[in-house]
Amino acid sequence: MSMDHDRVLRTKLDQLECHFTWALRKDDIDLNSLNEKLKLYVEKKEELTHTYNALAYVKFLQGFLEEALSNLMTSLKLYKECHDEEFHKSLIVTYGNLAWINYHMKNYTECESYLQKVLKINENISSESSSVPEVLGEKGWTFRRFSYKYHEKSKECFKKALDLEPEVGKWNAGYAIALYRTEYGEYGESTIENSPVIKQLRRAIETNPDDDIFKIYLALQLGINKSYEEAERWVERALESSPDHPGVLTYAGKFFGKKGNVDRSVALLRKALELSPNSALTHHQLALCYKKKKIQLLQEGNHVRGPEVQPIRDQIIYHLEIATKHATGFITALSELALHYGEQHDISRAEEMFQMTFETAKEKDDKLHVVHFYYAEFQLYSKRDEVLAIKHYMECLKMNPGSYEGKKSVYKLKMIAEKRINKNTQVGKAYGILGFIHKEKGEKTQAIECYEKALSYGENDEYLTNLSALRLSI
Incomplete structure (x- = not known):
């Protein structure tokens, strides 16, 4: 093929609407985890044509072009088994993917054939493919499906589809999930009555009455606002009509775990694992349940509890190890696992896993603040290094003050500072910590007061710098 012909062909390919043109960056995606997730969709026979399209692109990113082509042909075959129309707009993405994969395989005749099919579809519709x-x-x-980093884009796509076809159940479902993923737990000024997430989840239930996962999502959202009575009714309805749905069981387990009913949560999650044994999410939720059991025992303050705690800690580690095996980029689970290795006094293994998790989080630009938080916990409780713990709590707070880990870092930093002040030891540094917290929260006056108190106990260049900057900003 001549360079001019190739340039013209690439221009046409770049104008297609398909996975190859949607800027799905390899660095943003945990390919192994996504591959496993998509295979589960295939096993459950859910959204098969879409799933094989997505699986094909994953195989392309992994360098398996023949497998990618095979998955696309399967997607096309499944469509044709249900429809007679060869040039329907539902095939725009599949034909586009087929054009691209054939281009990469240097099958230029087939590539142009699929380009022509997309062109013919576009001639019969009144709008752009996009x-x-x-x-x-x-x-x-x-x-x-590909990455949490794309959830905002997902929300935009479903909102546009819904604006065009407001009564279609699958667009209502997609928009509900997208809102749930991007705004879960965020109320701001909204209430149960006017929350966009809750409103759309109710609409998804109306338009998809047989899909019980939306009832569980709604229950979790209601639970955040402590509307437990209505929330539990939705969970029980979902479990009654979908008693063997792994997703329903897992999220129901999550609901009861958050509500404090750990035993029921464990029972539901174990049933979910019987149906879907490789689910990283379910294993992680089980680990969280056992973590709650461990904390409950430790809070009882009875030293005789030691032998009872160890089997529970073993369960936590077991489920975290499986979760991270099936989702290699699961940053939170990796951090929790490293922390529990530390609790087991396997310090070198914990350090090694933390360093690997730091590297993974930096490479993926994903949840680095979470790793800093758990590493701070490891330093404080396993290595008894309060100085390093403070450093990493501060890093977490700087990176994401509104996150759960950011808020917990504030709590831990205050705890350390107040302990020092009460014991009259390193008081200047204690006020420096409090000044930092106020500064990060935007509370400039309180920050200045704390830094001035810190300086009264001795000179510190960092405090002077922060104090000067805060005074200038007021």
Whole structure:
């Protein structure tokens, strides 16, 4: 093929709406975990045409072009088994992917053939491919499945599809999930009555009455606002009509775990694992349940409890190890696992895992603040290094003050500072810590007061710098 012909062909390919043109960056995606997730969709026979399209692109990113082509042909075959129409707008993405994969395999005749099919479809529709609801829907599902970093884009796609076809159940479902993923737990000024997430989840239930996962999502959202009575009714309805749905069981387990009913949570999660044994999410939720059991025993303050705690800690580690095996980029689970290795006094293994997790989080630009928080916990409780713990709590707070870990870091830093002040030891540094907390929270006057108190106990260049900057900013 001549360079001019190749340039023209690439221009046409770049104009297609498909996985190859949606800026799905390899660095943003945990390919192994996504591959396992998509295979589960195949096993459950859910959204098969879309799933094989997505699986094909994963195989392409992994360098398996023949497998990618095979998955696309399976997607096309499944579509044709249900529809007679060869040039329907639902095939825009599949044909686009087929054009691209054949281009990469240097099958230029086949590539141009699929380009022509897309062109013929476009001639029969009144809008651009990018405004076709079926394309927007598949794009939305792809963004949601591939990476949490694309969840905002997923929300935009489903909102556009819903604006075009407001009564279609799958667009209502997609938009509900996208809102849930991006705004879970965020109320701001909204209440149960006017929360966009809750409103859309109710709409998804109306338009998808047989899909019980939305009842569980709604229950979790209601639970955050402590509307437990209504929330539990939705959970029980979902469990009654979908007693063998792994997702329903897992999220129901999550609901009861958050509510404090750990035993029921464990029972539901174990049943979910019987149906889907490789679910990283379910194993992680089970680890969290056992973590709550461990904390309850330790808080009882009875030293005789030691032998009872160890089997529970073993369960935590077991489930975290499986979760991180099946989701290698699961930053939170990796951090928790490293922390528990520390609790087992396997300090070198914990350090090694933390350093690997730091590297993974930096490479993926994903949840680095979480790793700093758990590493601070490890330093404080396993290595008894309060100085390093303070450093990493501070890093977590700087990176993401509004996160759960950021708020917990504030609590731990205050605890350390107040302990020092009460014991009249390193008081200047204690006020320096409090000044830092106020500064990060935007409380400038309180920060200045704390830094001035810190300086009264001795000179510190960092405190002077922070104090000067705060005074200038007021």
